Amino acid sequence: MKTRALRARMAVVARSVARECLRGLQLGFLVMFKPAEGFAEIQTKTRFLHAVVPVLLYFVADAAGLYLTGFPFQTQDPSQVNLPLELVRVLVPWSTWCVAHFAIESIFFGEGTFQQIVVASAACLTPQMFFAPLTILLSSVLTLEERGTYYFVVGLAAGWTFLLFFLQVRFLNDFSWKRTGLTTFLILFATLVIWVTGVLVYVLTGQLTSFGRDVWYEFRTFR
16 A cells, blocks of 8 residues: 555656656747747746756757768767767856856846756757757758758857847846846856866866875885
């Protein structure tokens, strides 16, 4: 009896989690086609779970592009693709944008919470996964002489995504266009600073580790 009740409870929880995750996909398409309405919806009621599906689908679209893009348009040998590394490459820029956005908007007394920023930033990735099947298809049927069409679609997806990130800053914080432009620039600059700092810490940590290993080796040799 207890086992049956536990299973029923777990099923309810699973359905609730699945519903919340799919809600994130709905918010993504709403943000893509109706940004003002979509960001207003995120401000009204949102959860961190709403960011899961858009981010995962973006990673799937990115990985699919690496494996399935036609040979003339490949930027990397599919046999050399490292999926864990690709996951890091997807998550690091996105997560640093979220952190930088929250930090900068706090200075400018923005209205968005960190949770809203995370969900909105995930929703802004929707154009990338929306256009991914089309770009893969075009890469398989177009020749290099027709590459203009392929790169137009790629550029359209990238431009649409950047526009949504820009509008995110405006609508989540109720900024003017001028203030939105300045804040977006500062967020991008802060993101770059975070990356540079991370690289420096990684390099210095490696140097200190190597130095400590050499000192220990010398100490043991001296003894």
